[in-house]
Amino acid sequence: MAGNTETIIHKVVALILAVSIDLSLFYASDFVVIRGVLGHFTRLWVSAALRFLALTAVTLLILGDFKPILIRFITVYSLLPAVFETGTKLFYHEDTQCGQLADLRCWLMSVGAMVGAALFWEITFPDTNESAAGKESKQKSRALLIRVLRLSKPDYPLMLGALVFLSLAVIFEMFIPFYTGRVIDILGGQYQQSEFLYALLFMGLYSVGSSVSAGCRGGLFMCGISSLTCRIKVNLFEAFTKQEIGFFEKTKTGEITSRLSRDTTLMGRTVCLNVNVLLRTFIKTVGMISLMMSLSSKLTFLVLMETPITGLIQNTYDTHYQRLSLAVQDSLASANTAVNEVVSGIRVIRSFKTEKLEFNRYDDRLMDIRALKMHRDMIRYVYLLARRVRIHQLCFVMTIFQTLTYIFGAMLNSVGAAGKVFEYQDRKPEVSTDGKLKPDQLKGHVNFHGVNFTYPTDQNKTVLQNLSLELKPGQMTALVGPSGEGKSTCVSLLERFYEPQDGEILLDNEPLKSYDHRYLHKKVAVVSQDPVLFSGSIRDNITYGLPECSLKEIQEAARKANAHDFIMQLHKGYDAEVGEGGGQLSKSEKQRIAIARALVRQPQVLILDEITSSLDVESENKVQQALANCPNQTLLVIAHKLKTIEKADQIVVISGGRVEERGTHEELMDKKGSYYKLRENLFTDNGGD
Ligand SMILES: Nc1ncnc2c1ncn2[C@@H]1O[C@H](COP(=O)(O)OP(=O)(O)OP(=O)(O)O)[C@@H](O)[C@H]1O
Numbered sequence: 001m002a003g004n005t006e007t008i009i010h011k012v013v014a015l016i017l018a019v020s021i022d023l024s025l026f027y028a029s030d031f032v033v034i035r036g037v038l039g040h041f042t043r044l045w046v047s048a049a050l051r052f053l054a055l056t057a058v059t060l061l062i063l064g065d066f067k068p069i070l071i072r073f074i075t076v077y078s079l080l081p082a083v084f085e086t087g088t089k090l091f092y093h094e095d096t097q098c099g100q101l102a103d104l105r106c107w108l109m110s111v112g113a114m115v116g117a118a119l120f121w122e123i124t125f126p127d128t129n130e131s132a133a134g135k136e137s138k139q140k141s142r143a144l145l146i147r148v149l150r151l152s153k154p155d156y157p158l159m160l161g162a163l164v165f166l167s168l169a170v171i172f173e174m175f176i177p178f179y180t181g182r183v184i185d186i187l188g189g190q191y192q193q194s195e196f197l198y199a200l201l202f203m204g205l206y207s208v209g210s211s212v213s214a215g216c217r218g219g220l221f222m223c224g225i226s227s228l229t230c231r232i233k234v235n236l237f238e239a240f241t242k243q244e245i246g247f248f249e250k251t252k253t254g255e256i257t258s259r260l261s262r263d264t265t266l267m268g269r270t271v272c273l274n275v276n277v278l279l280r281t282f283i284k285t286v287g288m289i290s291l292m293m294s295l296s297s298k299l300t301f302l303v304l305m306e307t308p309i310t311g312l313i314q315n316t317y318d319t320h321y322q323r324l325s326l327a328v329q330d331s332l333a334s335a336n337t338a339v340n341e342v343v344s345g346i347r348v349i350r351s352f353k354t355e356k357l358e359f360n361r362y363d364d365r366l367m368d369i370r371a372l373k374m375h376r377d378m379i380r381y382v383y384l385l386a387r388r389v390r391i392h393q394l395c396f397v398m399t400i401f402q403t404l405t406y407i408f409g410a411m412l413n414s415v416g417a418a419g420k421v422f423e424y425q426d427r428k429p430e431v432s433t434d435g436k437l438k439p440d441q442l443k444g445h446v447n448f449h450g451v452n453f454t455y456p457t458d459q460n461k462t463v464l465q466n467l468s469l470e471l472k473p474g475q476m477t478a479l480v481g482p483s484g485e486g487k488s489t490c491v492s493l494l495e496r497f498y499e500p501q502d503g504e505i506l507l508d509n510e511p512l513k514s515y516d517h518r519y520l521h522k523k524v525a526v527v528s529q530d531p532v533l534f535s536g537s538i539r540d541n542i543t544y545g546l547p548e549c550s551l552k553e554i555q556e557a558a559r560k561a562n563a564h565d566f567i568m569q570l571h572k573g574y575d576a577e578v579g580e581g582g583g584q585l586s587k588s589e590k591q592r593i594a595i596a597r598a599l600v601r602q603p604q605v606l607i608l609d610e611i612t613s614s615l616d617v618e619s620e621n622k623v624q625q626a627l628a629n630c631p632n633q634t635l636l637v638i639a640h641k642l643k644t645i646e647k648a649d650q651i652v653v654i655s656g657g658r659v660e661e662r663g664t665h666e667e668l669m670d671k672k673g674s675y676y677k678l679r680e681n682l683f684t685d686n687g688g689d
Contacts, residue, residue, distance in 0.1 A: 014062040021054045026107050037089070044082045052078035077114040081106075084113075141322065144418045148267065151231065155224040162220035163279060165213040170283045172210035179203035229268030236264055236425055244431035245497035246456035254337025259424060263329065263417040317383040324376035326416045331372055335365040430456070431499045433517040442523050443508050444604035444634035446471035446494065451503035453489060453657075463489050464500070464657040471605070476635040478645035480678060481654040487638045490654070491607050494636075495526055507605070522546075525603035529610035531594030533582030538567055539574040541582075542596045553600055561595035588616060605634040620644065642679050651675060 029047040055074045063070075152159065182199040186192065240256060248256075342358050448469040454462050464486050471477045479487045492498055493505060496512055505512045512520065533541050542557060543549040554574065558564040566589055570576040582590045591611055598606060639645045646665045653661040653674045661673050668675035 010062055014058055017062065018055050018058045021058060022051055023107065025051050025054060041086065041089075044085055048078050048082040073114075077111070080114050081110045140419065141416075144422065147422065148418050152224065152228050154231070155227050158220050158224040158227070162217045162224065165217035165220065166279055167283055169210050169213035169217055172206045172213060175206045176203060176210065179206065225268050229265055232264045232268055232421060233260060236260060236421055239425045239427065242429050242433065243427065244429045244499075245492070246430060247427075249455070249457045252333070252337040253340045254335070255333040257340065258329075258333035258336045259420055262332065263421050266417040267421055313383070317379065320379050321376060321383075322416055324372055324379065326419075328369060328372045328376060329417060329420065331365060331369040335362065335369060338362045338365055431496060432513060433496075435512075435514045435516055435520070437510055437515045438519045439508070442604045443473045444471075444523070444632075445473050445506075445508050446605060446634060446636075447506040447509075448490070448493075449503050449506065451493065451500045451505065453493060453498065453500045455489075455498070462657060464493075466503070467654075467657060467659060468503075469652060469659060471634050471636055472649070473604075473634050474632050475649035476637060476645075476647070477650045477652060478637045478639055478648040479652050479654055480639060480642060480645065480675065481660070482678070483640075485654050486657040487654050488609055489657075491526060491528075491609050491636070491638065494524060494605070494607065496520065522601050523603055524605040524607070525598035525601050526607040526609060527591070527594050527598045527611050531582075531590050533578050533585070533590055533593060535578065535580045537572075537575045537577055538570075538593060541578055541593055542574075542600055544597055546601065549600055554596070557596040557600035558593075560599050561592045563589070563592035563596050566592070603633070605636065607636045607638075609638045610640065653678065 025047065029043060052074060055078065056071075059070055059074065179199050179202045183196065183203060186196045186199060237260060240260070338358070338361055342362070446469075448467055451464050451467045452462060453464040453467075454460070467486070467490070469477075469490070479490060481487055493500055494512070496517075499513070507515065507520075507524070515523075534544065539551075539554060542554050551574070555564060558567055558574075567574055567576070578585055578590075578593070582593070585593070595608075595611065637645055637648065645651060649664070650662060651665060651668055652659055653668070655674060661668060661671065661675055663671065663675075669679075
């Protein structure tokens with residue numbers, strides 16, 4: 001607190017001293033006798049240099065440091081009168097009153113002009129080093145805008161064509177009032193038919209030309225927009241698919257779909273549309289300013305003097321509007337999430353009768369959106385009102401000029417959506433997929449070495465603790481243990497859905513992450529307890545990701561998975577549709593197709609995570625027989641039905657994220673440890689199945 005007061009006192013002292021010294025120098029310059037134009041300019045520039053040096057010295061002595069913003073303020077302030085005076089003399093061969101006399105009014109005027117110019121500059125083009133959040137976000141918006149424009153590169157020919165038609169439309173449009181005036185003049189004065197028809201003809205031609213050009217311009221812009229939007233969507237989708245599993249657990253589905261559907265469209269559309277309006281207005285402005293300059297340059301400058309005020313208002317408005325627009329987008333994403341959750345979990349909602357609760361949740365989110373939108377619209381209303389009041393005061397060209405700054409602001413606002421899209425697009429997956437290793441021969445020897453792991457969504461709970469495990473080629477290892485102790489987590493790590501925080505997982509003595517992503521997922525295949533099928537045919541689902549598979553290979557895999565017979569009984573056999581999410585098949589049939597999908601890859605490491613839970617005894621036996629026919633494969637089985645894994649070469653009991661026991665069924669039964677107890681419990685609970 002004391003430090004703050006001291007800084008304020010320093011600043012006030014520096015300001016008073018700077019003003020006093022500056023005023024003294026200003027009045028002192030009046031005592032210097034000058035002769036001729038050269039003398040006049042020498043006095044002017046020497047006085048500017050002295051003021052600059054004096055103000056710099058005061059700032060350095062009292063404030064100690066020298067921020068870039070202060071250098072700019074002092075430079076503009078010291079040099080502005082000299083630049084103005086020299087410019088007026090060079091271009092208009094006139095002297096300004098202020099250049100001649102040391103008058104307090106002139107000093108005040110130059111201070112006002114400097115403060116206005118410096119403020120406008122600082123707000124419109126802020127310094128990168130300055131940390132103010134608003135300025136940073138402005139700069140970010142500009143960078144985003146440039147990035148969106150770069151992304152539109154393939155559409156530049158379309159844009160160029162649109163620009164040509166745009167220019168034509170504006171030029172034609174500018175000529176129409178001229179000929180309308182001629183028609184009115186002819187009708188009001190002496191009527192001459194040939195001249196009247198001539199004016200009418202040109203008026204019609206320019207009107208048609210303007211409409212046709214405007215139509216072509218619009219069409220080309222629309223083509224550009226749809227092509228850009230498509231590209232943005234594809235890029236974003238690709239970026240999403242590359243993210244690690246943890247990302248999808250942390251990011252809500254509504255957020256992802258909202259970014260993909262709404263933000264990408266907004267980004268492609270708004271930026272392009274604004275570019276369209278911006279260019280049109282820009283061409284009009286250039287035309288109008290040239291016309292005005294040819295009539296009176298002084299009047300033009302007078303009119304343009306209002307630009308800094310327009311800029312300031314626009315700037316303040318943009319900052320608030322952009323912040324609220326981002327908040328609205330986030331709330332929309334959250335409302336979408338609520339809808340998605342309700343649709344996907346409608347059975348649970350119905351069975352728990354929580355429709356009202358879900359309705360209220362959705363309603364709350366809509367209310368948030370409404371409140372934010374009202375706030376945003378209120379700001380917009382005040383802004384438009386301010387604009388309108390000033391428009392009534394000023395002439396037509398200012399309207400155009402304001403539209404330019406307005407559209408530029410609107411473009412910055414629209415890149416808020418682009419910001420979100422790029423944020424995801426640039427996100428580097430936490431689990432990298434850039435390994436290169438693709439050995440011709442893989443034994444399938446897996447080693448977990450002192451693995452520690454916590455899920456990204458729950459960093460406080462260590463799920464695996466110093467876990468070490470070896471899976472030997474050609475052997476079957478069974479992971480058993482109570483629920484929620486980390487068995488499936490081992491599988492997820494082997495699949496590289498997550499990266500362990502400590503320790504490593506080796507495949508044939510090489511870290512898993514050094515393997516090529518596609519190669520790894522061909523060699524390490526998983527069949528999980530809730531297999532996911534995609535809409536399409538059975539054949540599509542079995543060969544998922546392996547389009548080069550032959551029908552013979554597909555059938556062989558299906559036979560091993562005990563699926564061939566039921567597939568052949570279907571009306572279209574392997575071409576039968578499975579429905580959305582495999583909804584047209586029973587749970588056991590889905591499971592068997594998932595097993596075939598894994599087997600068709602001829603994996604070196606096969607993981608079966610609780611697959612027996614949805615298979616009947618007969619299917620289970622057949623699948624196990626088929627798997628037993630692959631002697632070189634490394635097999636990892638997670639099972640709750642302990643009877644199914646008695647023949648395993650190694651049984652590993654996992655408890656509390658650690659290996660508690662390991663050995664064959666006989667060894668572990670003799671030991672009478674946790675495995676023995678687990679079996680005992682199961683026998684007492686469900687009769688030992
Ligand atoms: N995606 C996740 N995010 C956060 N925690 C998780 C996640 N998946 C599992 N867990 C937690 O990690 C622990 C181990 O889960 P895991 O699924 O590996 O157990 P499991 O032994 O396979 O259980 P089950 O036999 O019931 O399948 C559990 O406490 C679980 O709550």
